[in-house]
Amino acid sequence: MAQQDRAVRTRRAVLRAAAAVFAERGYAAATISEILKRAGVTKGALYFHFDSKAALAQGVLQEQLTPQYHLPRELKLQEWVDAGMTLARRLPREPFLLAGVRISADRPGRDVLGSAWPAWARLTSRVLTEAKKRGEVLPHVVPEETAQVFLGAWVGAQFVSQTLAGWADLDDRTAALYSHLLAAIAAPPVLTRIDTAPDRGARVIAEARRRSGDLAGIAC
Amino acid sequence: MAQQDRAVRTRRAVLRAAAAVFAERGYAAATISEILKRAGVTKGALYFHFDSKAALAQGVLQEQLTPQYHLPRELKLQEWVDAGMTLARRLPREPFLLAGVRISADRPGRDVLGSAWPAWARLTSRVLTEAKKRGEVLPHVVPEETAQVFLGAWVGAQFVSQTLAGWADLDDRTAALYSHLLAAIAAPPVLTRIDTAPDRGARVIAEARRRSGDLAGIAC
Numbered sequence: 437m438a439q440q441d442r443a444v445r446t447r448r449a450v451l452r453a454a455a456a457v458f459a460e461r462g463y464a465a466a467t468i469s470e471i472l473k474r475a476g477v478t479k480g481a482l483y484f485h486f487d488s489k490a491a492l493a494q495g496v497l498q499e500q501l502t503p504q505y506h507l508p509r510e511l512k513l514q515e516w517v518d519a520g521m522t523l524a525r526r527l528p529r530e531p532f533l534l535a536g537v538r539i540s541a542d543r544p545g546r547d548v549l550g551s552a553w554p555a556w557a558r559l560t561s562r563v564l565t566e567a568k569k570r571g572e573v574l575p576h577v578v579p580e581e582t583a584q585v586f587l588g589a590w591v592g593a594q595f596v597s598q599t600l601a602g603w604a605d606l607d608d609r610t611a612a613l614y615s616h617l618l619a620a621i622a623a624p625p626v627l628t629r630i631d632t633a634p635d636r637g638a639r640v641i642a643e644a645r646r647r648s649g650d651l652a653g654i655a656c
Numbered sequence: 657m658a659q660q661d662r663a664v665r666t667r668r669a670v671l672r673a674a675a676a677v678f679a680e681r682g683y684a685a686a687t688i689s690e691i692l693k694r695a696g697v698t699k700g701a702l703y704f705h706f707d708s709k710a711a712l713a714q715g716v717l718q719e720q721l722t723p724q725y726h727l728p729r730e731l732k733l734q735e736w737v738d739a740g741m742t743l744a745r746r747l748p749r750e751p752f753l754l755a756g757v758r759i760s761a762d763r764p765g766r767d768v769l770g771s772a773w774p775a776w777a778r779l780t781s782r783v784l785t786e787a788k789k790r791g792e793v794l795p796h797v798v799p800e801e802t803a804q805v806f807l808g809a810w811v812g813a814q815f816v817s818q819t820l821a822g823w824a825d826l827d828d829r830t831a832a833l834y835s836h837l838l839a840a841i842a843a844p845p846v847l848t849r850i851d852t853a854p855d856r857g858a859r860v861i862a863e864a865r866r867r868s869g870d871l872a873g874i875a876c
Binding site for chain 1: 766773796838839840
C-alpha cells in the first residue's frame with residue numbers, strides 16, 4: 437500500500453473512532469487514549485493528523501457536512517418538517533451526526549467548537565417568515581418565538597429519545613412534535629396538507645437519493 | 657453547641673455543598689473531595705452522615721420535596737400550566753432543584769437514583785385526560801402523546817435556557833412552550849381563558865404563600 441493511502445486510511449480510522457467515543461462520552465469525558473485504543477493506531481500516527489482533542493472534534497464535525505436531502509416543496513412548512521424528519525431519521529444511524537449532537541451538548545465542546553443550535557433557530561425562523569408571507573402561517577405567529585420553542589423541544593426530544601429508548605423512537609417523537617406545533621401555527625387549510633407521518637424522513641431520504649441517482653444518470 | 661445541633665448543622669452544610677457541586681458538574685463528574693472542600697467539614701464528619709456519592713445525591717433529592725404550590729383552579733389546563741410555570745420560576749433559584757435536574761440528566765445518576773421524567777409524563781397525561789373529560793381539550797387529542805411531546809420540550813427548554821442564558825429566560829421559554837401546546841390542544845373557548853404570561857409562576861407562588869400564611873393565621 438502506498439504511504440499516502442495508508443495515511444488516508446489511518447486518518448479515517450481515527451475519525452471513526454473519535455466519532456464513536458464522542459458520541460458515547462461527550463466532549464469533556466472523551467480521552468485521546470480511548471480514541472487511540474479504539475482506532476488501533478499508534479500515538480505517533482494519531483498526532484500526525486490531529487494535534488489535540490479539539491482538532492479531533494473539529495475533524496468529526498466536518499465529516500457530518502453530508503448532503504442535507506433538501507427537496508423544494510409547494511409548502512414552506514413541509515420543507516421545515518422535512519428538514520427535521522430527515523435529520524431524525526439519520527441521527528441514530530450516522531455516528532458522525534451522533535457525535536455532533538454530543539459535542540454540542542457539552543459545555544467544553546460547545547465553547548471550543550460552537551453548536552448547531554443557532555443555525556437551527558435561524559433556519560426555522562427564516563422558513564416560518566417565508567411561510568407567513570405566503571399565508572401558510574396564522575397572522576399572530578411570531579417566527580422567532582416559534583423557532584425558539586422548536587429548538588428547545590427538538591433538543592429535548594433527542595435527549596429524551598436517546599435516554600429512554602436508545603434513539604429508537606426519535607421518528608415518532610419528532611413527528612408528534614411537528615403535529616403539535618403545526619396545529620398551533622399553521623393556517624387550517626394548509627394544516628391538512630402537511631405530511632408529518634413518522635416515516636416521512638425515510639421517504640424523503642429515499643426520494644432525494646433516487647433523484648440524485650437520476651441526475652447522475654443524466655450527467656453521464 | 658450541643659453535639660446533636662452540631663451534627664444537624666454539619667449534615668445541612670454537606671447537603672448544601674453537595675447540591676451546589678451536583679448542580680454544577682452533574683452526578684458523574686461530581687467528587688466527594690470537592691463536596692468536602694466546599695462544605696468545609698472533615699472527611700470523618702461527611703462519612704458519618706453519607707457513606708457514598710449515591711447517598712449524598714439521595715439526600716439532595718429528598719431535600720427538594722418542598723411544597724408544590726399547587727392551587728386548584730376552575731380549569732384543569734390552568735393547573736397544568738401552573739405546575740410548569742411555578743417550577744420554571746423556582747428552578748433557577750433553588751440549588752436543590754437545580755441539582756435534581758442535573759442528577760436526572762446524567763446517565764449514572766439516573767441509573768442509581770431514577771429520574772423525575774416519568775412522574776412529569778404521568779402528571780401531564782392525568783391532567784389532560786381529566787381536562788378532556790371536561791371538554792377543555794379538543795376531541796382528537798391523545799393525552800399520552802401530548803404528555804411525551806411536553807416532556808421532551810420541557811426538558812429541552814431547561815437545557816437550552818441553562819446553556820444559552822444561564823437560566824435567565826426559563827420563564828419566557830416555558831410560557832412560549834405552553835402557549836404553543838395549548839393552541840394545539842385546547843378547545844377555543846377555553847384557550848382565551850388560560851393565563852400563560854411569563855410571570856404566572858411568580859404570581860402563583862406568591863398567592864400560595866399568602867394563602868398558607870392565612871391558614872397559619874387561622875390555625876393560631
